[in-house]
Amino acid sequence: MTITVDQRADAQTKNDGVAGKLHSHYYGTTFTGSTRKLIGSYGKGTAVRPPRDVDILFLLPSAEYERYKKYSGNAQSQLLQAVRAILLEKYSSTNIRGDGQVVVVPFQNGHSVEVLPGWTTTTKRFLVPNTHNGGSWQSVDHDAEIAQVQASDTRSKGNTRKLIKMLKAWQHECNVPIKSLVLELRSVNFLSAWEHYDKGETYYDWMIRDFFAGLIEYKGATCKLPGTEEKFEYGTEWLSKAESALSRAKNACQFETEKKENKAAEEWRKVFGSQYEF
Numbered sequence: 001m002t003i004t005v006d007q008r009a010d011a012q013t014k015n016d017g018v019a020g021k022l023h024s025h026y027y028g029t030t031f032t033g034s035t036r037k038l039i040g041s042y043g044k045g046t047a048v049r050p051p052r053d054v055d056i057l058f059l060l061p062s063a064e065y066e067r068y069k070k071y072s073g074n075a076q077s078q079l080l081q082a083v084r085a086i087l088l089e090k091y092s093s094t095n096i097r098g099d100g101q102v103v104v105v106p107f108q109n110g111h112s113v114e115v116l117p118g119w120t121t122t123t124k125r126f127l128v129p130n131t132h133n134g135g136s137w138q139s140v141d142h143d144a145e146i147a148q149v150q151a152s153d154t155r156s157k158g159n160t161r162k163l164i165k166m167l168k169a170w171q172h173e174c175n176v177p178i179k180s181l182v183l184e185l186r187s188v189n190f191l192s193a194w195e196h197y198d199k200g201e202t203y204y205d206w207m208i209r210d211f212f213a214g215l216i217e218y219k220g221a222t223c224k225l226p227g228t229e230e231k232f233e234y235g236t237e238w239l240s241k242a243e244s245a246l247s248r249a250k251n252a253c254q255f256e257t258e259k260k261e262n263k264a265a266e267e268w269r270k271v272f273g274s275q276y277e278f
């Protein structure tokens with residue numbers, strides 16, 4: 001379930017290449033990584049296999065924001081198209097596209113890279129483009145998201161990141177239409193109140209069972225994103241698959257109580273796949 005050494009190297013090589021190309025264009029100096037920030041699963045330490053996207057925030061010069069402020073029409077879309085054009089100079093055979101807030105570089109094998117261009121603000125947040133509904137500039141705080149996962153993981157003695165990784169394995173194995181951010185936010189909130197939050201692996205079966213029970217209660221709910229007042233919608237598309245996972249988790253817990261480990265393992269594999277050893 002955890003990313004392998006080779007997969008981590010692949011992620012590093014690709015995001016270095018993408019960020020390095022943008023840095024060369026916008027700054028004309030040697031790329032040291034200072035204008036690139038890892039966000040998403042690699043920023044939070046929750047990446048799992050098989051490889052997915054590497055999400056990076058690329059920090060543009062402030063002069064670029066002043067320039068785009070003067071644009072008429074959807075300046076945010078024009079920014080993404082400019083970033084796309086720069087990357088096409090290096091990755092000409094790749095189907096690079098703008099998508100909402102990011103530019104997606106879909107490499108054929110292994111990780112793809114999603115670039116979120118933006119600027120650091122005086123409040124230490126980041127200003128990023130949103131091309132929807134005619135375009136707007138959006139304030140986000142990825143540092144707060146990363147810090148929230150880290151604080152929860154420290155408090156729970158590593159259980160937060162382990163829980164998130166298990167849930168991402170479920171997301172992939174069962175093709176669950178749920179955003180990874182939902183799983184991360186709910187994991188942090190769940191463990192903040194769960195009585196066994198800092199217990200070891202012996203409690204993981206109960207942890208999974210109780211998480212799914214709690215997730216179902218939050219169907220259609222919203223949660224405030226760390227560091228902002230923005231509300232994030234959990235959605236409901238995942239509900240039936242969460243209910244199925246809860247049923248299997250309950251069965252597995254019962255089988256373990258009855259010392260029927262093989263039957264319990266069968267139930268867990270239906271949730272997490274054969275790569276996961278519960």
